Amino acid sequence: MSEARDGRMRLTVLGGFLGSGKTTWLRHQLHHGQMKDALVIVNEAAEVPVDDALLARSAELRVLAGGCACCDGREALVALLRAICDARVGGDDALASLDRVVLETSGLADPGPIVDTIRTDPVLIHHLMVDEIVIAIDALYGLDQMRHEPLTLRQIETADRLLVTKVDAAAEPDLARLVATLQALNPGAAISGAAMGSGAGLPDHAGIEPVAIPPAEGSRAPAPIAATRLDLSEATDWPAFSVWLSALLHARGDDIMRVKGVVRTPAGRLLLQSVRKVVQQPEIVPEAGAKPTDDDNSVVVIGRGFRAEDLRKSLAYFTGERR
Ligand SMILES: Nc1nc2c(ncn2[C@@H]2O[C@H](COP(=O)(O)OP(=O)(O)OP(=O)(O)O)[C@@H](O)[C@H]2O)c(=O)[nH]1
Structure with missing residues (x-):
């Protein structure tokens, strides 16, 4: 290049x-x-x-x-x-x-x-x-x-x-x-x-009929996608948090496109992420070059059709924290 x-x-x-x-x-x-x-x-x-x-x-x-x-x-x-x-x-x-x-x-x-x-x-x-x-x-x-x-x-x-x-x-x-x-x-x-x-490698697609995709124009525009930041405290109950996340994705995985965040745990900075209902195994990310720590211990939920306030309330209910 x-x-x-x-x-x-x-x-x-x-x-x-x-x-x-x-x-x-x-x-x-x-x-x-x-x-x-x-x-x-x-x-x-x-x-x-x-x-x-x-x-x-x-x-x-x-x-x-x-x-x-x-x-x-x-x-x-x-x-x-x-x-x-x-x-x-x-x-x-x-x-x-x-x-x-x-x-x-x-x-x-x-x-x-x-x-x-x-x-x-x-x-x-x-x-x-x-x-x-x-x-x-x-x-x-x-x-x-x-x-x-x-x-x-x-x-x-x-x-x-x-x-x-x-x-x-x-x-x-x-x-x-x-x-x-x-x-x-x-x-x-x-x-x-x-x-x-x-x-x-990709499979041979010769002779395969493409899927008919309806044209975007004229179709009803979907509701806007929004990002909600959830700040978690040091004392967050992680097992409760993961139960909450699994339940949320199970129930609303079609509306929640992405969950992403870095949390501080005794094992280090842990990257949590999911795409729709697929949750990635948490991954340790380096400390070096870390951004201001304000961004740690927070998770962003990106999707449509839910209110930030409801998301926060439901998380608080699971983790027993007031937010
Ligand atoms: N099995 C599998 N998983 C993948 C592959 N590529 C990405 N993923 C997983 O998909 C998820 C999203 O991957 P990212 O690379 O963060 O996607 P991105 O497009 O950068 O995400 P945004 O920046 O949030 O839009 C992560 O959990 C990845 O591990 C792949 O080739 N195979």
Whole structure:
């Protein structure tokens, strides 16, 4: 991956719906030297960022706060990119050798407006070239998201490369149908597979009928997706918390798309996360490079159709805490 011949840095936009596997894939690429000399920018939907904790050890990293880069956070994105370009031109040692920027968008971002913003900025145009839009597609939930989340279709349509993630967890006939559908939706995009970030083969989809996806336009817009931050205390009863989370996902797993957070336990900083009803085995994340500890001991629940207040009350009921 070399610098553009004109000296501009190349920009990869990595998008895909909530929990589709963007960070897992990127972390694997960085760990295996596939994106050497890249600066990574992470923009998360959750108010409590955790992706930077996962990526911190392997990359020159910036966290883009201030909202989603395709809407509320557009100005912040431009300001950050301009600052990076200025520092690089100014001879900043850490940035001088970088030839690529990877922007991991939030799962709720439409890459189109992000790319338009960068391509039309009179300053950035001289320093950055949008090279590739990579969109992660969840092999387990991708088809469902295409049917119910118009944003997923917009993400797919803007992609140069569609990366089908979680290939290890999906059945072959489902994968073949997913690939046939992606091909029909965006015939120009390259399609590849990944399992926990490693390249994985995809089944032959020749002759497989794509799933008919109703067009997004004209369909009733779903209720907006919101993020609710739950602050947990040091004294939180963890067994009670996990029972609460399991019950919540069991009952409302179709409305709750993502749960994510870092909690401090005697074993260290523990990353808790789930995508719909799939809960990941908790993972210890490094202390080094940790963000302000205010973000620890909090969990963000992202979804629709529930009130923050009700969520807090129900958690308090299970853990016996008043909040
Ligand atoms: N089995 C399996 N699980 C995966 C794979 N990729 C990601 N996951 C799991 O899916 C969950 C979400 O993965 P992330 O990489 O955090 O997804 P993301 O798109 O960065 O999530 P957001 O930034 O919150 O939108 C985690 O529990 C991962 O371990 C994969 O290839 N196979």
